[in-house]
Amino acid sequence: MLPPRWVRRLVLAPAVPLLALLLVTTLPLMLMVAAFASPLLPGRLRPLRLLLFVLVFLAAETAAVIALFGLWVASGFGRRLADDRWQAAHYAIMRHYLAALVHTARRTFNLQITLDDDAAGATGAPDDPQAPLVVLSRHAGPGDSFLLVHGLLQRGLRPRIVLRELLQWAPALDIGLNRLPSHFVATAAPRGSGTEAVRRLATDLAPGDALVLFPEGRNFTHARRLHSIARLEELGRHDEAEQAREMRHVLRPRAGGALAALTAAPTADVIFVAHTGLEDLSSVVDLWRGLPMDAAVEIEAWRVPAAEVPTSRDEGAAWLNAWWRRIDAWILARHGPDAIPDAAVIAVVEPDSLPPTE
Template sequence: MRISSLPSLGAPPLWLRMVLQGLYPLFGIVMSLVLLLITPFLLLLWPWDRHLSILRCLFLTVYVMWEDIGLVVECWYLRLRSPRGTSPTWDEDHFALIKQALHNVLFTAKRVVGFHVEIEGELTVGRPGHPLVVISRHAGPADSLAIAWLLASTAGRVPRVILADAMLWDPGIAMVLQRVGSYFVPSRSGAGDDRTKGVADLAATLSAKDALLIFPEGRNWTRDRHEDQVRDLRAKGEADRLATAVARPWVLEARSRGVAAIREHAPDADVLVIAHTGLDMISGPAAVIRNVPFRNRLLIRGRTYRSEDVPTDPDEVADWLEARWGEVNYWVDNRISGRDHL
C-alpha cells in the first residue's frame, strides 16, 4: 500500500474506478505469474547484483499489490454485510483493515529490503479527548506509509489523510480511505473551487479518535525540487522567500492555507509536527534499487503542541508554520551532518 503524491495525474472517473476494482485481482495474478517466470533470470544476475536488489524490489511490489487487493476484497465483504454502511462496527472494521495492512507491509518491507523505522525520543500523540492534526515533512520512499503506520499501530488513531486525487487510481487505497473519511485533493487543472474547502470540511468532522495527516509541502522533497524552487523564486524576484529557501535546503516551502483551514474548523485538535530523515536522497525507482537493502533507518522525531498553543488566525498560522518548518530543517540538517541534537 502506498500513500504519496502523484501531481501530474488526475483522478479517474467513477466508472473506471469500478472497472479497476473488478480487474485488480486478475491483474495481481498476472503480475505474480510474471514474477515467477522472470525470477530464475534475475537470480542469474547475482554476479552483478549481489544483493538481488531487483528481485527484492519486484517481490515487495507484488506483495504490496496483494495487500492492496486484500483491501478491495475486504471492503467488498464489509459492503455486503452492511450495504448502507450503517453497521455499528463500520468504522472499527475499516480501521482494523488499515492497521493490519500497514503492519503487514512494514513487517515485510523490513525483512525484504531493510526498510525500518526508528523514533527519536518519545513520540506523544495528543491528549485523550482531542483530535490530532499531524503536519509532516515529505521526503524519501514510503515516509507517508510509515507515518500512517505509526498513527494507526502506535497511537491507535484512525489516520484520515489529505492526498492527491491521483491516488484514486489505486483501488485499495481509494476504497478504504474514502470510507474512513479522507480527502483527495483535486488536481489544479480540475479544481475550479477553492482547494482548501474539502480540507476544511474534513477537519470539521474530526472525532477524538482521529488523526488528520497533511504534508504542507504538497510534494516529496528532493534536492532537484529544492533547487528548482530556488531558481523559480530567484527568477520571480521574491527576495525574502528566496533567502528563506536558500537557508532551508532540507525542506520545500510549506503552504499554510490547508493548515489554516484545519485550525479554523478543528480548533480543539492537538498538533503533531513530524520531521524525519535517513532516506532523503533516495528518489525514483533506480535509486531505490541501488540502495536495497537499506542500510539507514527512517528516523522520525515528533513534537506535539496543545490545541490552545497553536493559533487559528490564518496569518498567525502562516507565521507559526514557518517557525516550525525552520525547526524541521534545522533538525534534519543536524542529523545529516552528524551534529549534536537540538
Template sequence: MPKHLEWKHWGEDVHHPTGRLRAVLTVAGIFAALALLVVLSPLLVPAAFAVDVVRRKRWATLRFYGFATAVLAAYSWALTAAFIKFFTAGFGPGRRARRKRHMVWLQDKWGNAMLDAARRFYNVTWSVEGQEELAAGPVIMLARHASILDTLLPVDLAHRPETGMRLSYVMKGELMADPTIFFASQVIPNVFVDRSGTDTAAELDKVATLATNLGPGDIVVVYPEGTRFTPKKQERLRKKFADEGNLEALARAESLHNVLPIRPGGPMTLLERLPDADVLFVAHTGLEETANAGDFFNGRFVGAHVEIKCWRVPRATIPDEPGEQRLWLEDQWRSVDRWVGEHRHEPNK
C-alpha cells in the same frame, strides 16, 4: 455521543471521490499483475538472481521482486476484504458506522503490511521518538514528505495498540488512481485536493470539511509541502521564485535544505476550524532513497535505518492571529528541516 453515532457522523460533510469504473479496471490490473508474478516465478526468480550476480547491488533485483509481490498481495487482500466487509456490515441501522470501523481496520492492516514488506525485504530497521505524543486528540498532524513509503507512516504510528486512533488525510488528487485509497475513501473521510492553485478557496473549503465531528481519537494528516521533497524539486522551486522576482519566497526556500517550504493554507484552515486541536509534527529520515519506484532497484535502500521524531505543540501556545500563525508554522517547519539535517545519513552505495 453514543459510540455508533460518533462513527456514523465522523466526517459526514466530506465529499467522496468519483470514478468507480477506472478504479475497478485498476483492481483488475493489480490481480493480473500478482498472478503473473506468481505464475512466472520459476522464470523470474532465476533471472533476477542472475542480474544481481552481475550488478552486485545487494541483491536489489531479487529484493524488489519479493517486495513487489508482497505489495500486490497486500493490495489484493485489502481489496477483497473491503468487498466482503461492505456486505457483512449489513444494511440495517448502524451500517455506516460498522463500515467505517471495518475500513479503518483494513487501512491499518494494509498500511502496516506494506511497511512490513519494506522492512523484511530490504532489511530496514526502525526507531521512533515521541510516539506517545499521539495520545488524546483531536490532532492535526503535519508530516514531512520525501518518499512513496512515508505516506504510510501515520498508520504505523497511530494504529499501534497503545494509541488506537483513526486517521483522515488531505491527499493530492492524483492518488484517486490508487484503488485501495479510492475505495477506502468512499467510507473514510479523506479529501483530495487539486494542487494547481486554480481555485485555492474551493480546495481549502474541502479541507475544512475534515473538521466535522472529530473526537479525542482523531488525527487529520497533512503533508504541507504539497509534494515529495527531492533536490531537483527544491532547485526548480527556487528557480521559479527567482524568475518571478519573489525574493521573500526565495529566501524561505533557500533557508531550507531537507524540506520544501510549507504551504500554510491547509494547516491554517484546520487550525481555524479545530480551535481545540494540538499540532503534531513528524520529521523522519532514512526513506529518501525511495522517492520513486525505480529507487527500489539501486540497492541504496537495503539496510537503511529509518528514524522518526514526533513532537506536539499544545494549542494554547499557538498564535491565533493569521500572520503570526503563519510565521509560527514556518518556524516549526525549520525545526523539521534542522532535525532531518542533523540525523540524515549517507545512503548505501
C-alpha cells in the same frame, strides 16, 4: 492520467487478484529468473527482494479489495458505509493492509526505522480523551506518508489524510480511502479547492481523529527547493524567497491548508513530524539505483497543545515557518553542515527564532 472511477472499479480492481494469481502460478519460473539475474545486477539479491515485495503487495491488495467488497455487500450494498461500525471496519482493513506492506518493506529492503521515545508517545494512547490531532509532517522520499499513517493506525487513531490522486491507481487505497474521511488532490484542481477540502475534513475532528497534512505540498528534492526559491523571486516575494533559501532540507511550507485545519479544529493538538533517511530515493530511478535500500530512517515528533497554537493568520504562518526551520535544523544535524554548502547554513545551524522544545 487517472482513469475514471468506473474503469478503476470494473477493470483495475478485478485485475489485481488476477495478477496475484498469475504471479503465484508462475512463481517457480520467476524465482529462477530472479536468482539467475541477481549476480548480474548491482545490489545484494535485488531481483529476489523486488519479487518478494511485489508478491506481498499483490497479496495485500487482493485481500484488501476482497474484504472491502465484502463490507460493501454486508453494509446493504453501500447504504450504511458511513455508520460508525462500518467506518471502524474500514480502518481495520487499512491497518492490516499497511502493516503488511510496512513490515515487508522493513525486512525486504533492510529499513532500520528509529522512532524517538518522545515521538512514540506524541500521538497519545488510543483512548486519549484530551484532544483530536492535526499532524503536520515533512514530505520526502518514498512511502513517508505510508509510514506515518501506519504508525497512527497502529496506535488506534483514525487518520484523515490529504494525498495525491495518482495513489488511486492502487485499488485498495482508492476504494478504502474514498469511503473514509480523506481527500485526493486532483492535478488540475481549481485554486483553493484543496484548502476548502482540508477545512471540511477538520471541521468535525473528535478525540481519536488525526488529520494528516504535508504543508510542503510535494516531496522534497533539492531541485524543487531551488525552483521554489527562483519562483518566489520572480513573483517579487523576496522575503519568502529568503526564508526558503535558509531552509536546506525542506521546502517552505504552504500555510493555507494547515491554517485552515487549525481554524476549523481549534481544540486540536498539533503534532510536528520530522524524518530523514528516505529523501535520496524520490523517483523510480532513484529507487532502482538505491535497492537494496539498507537505509536508516530516523523519525522524531513534537506535540503542541491546542492552547499554544496561534489564532491569527499572520502569527500562525510565522509559527508554522518557525517550526519548519526547527525541522530543517533537526535534519541538518544528521546530514552535517557540508551536505549542500552555502552561506545560508549559518541561519539554520543557529536560527534566531526556533520554537522552544516542549
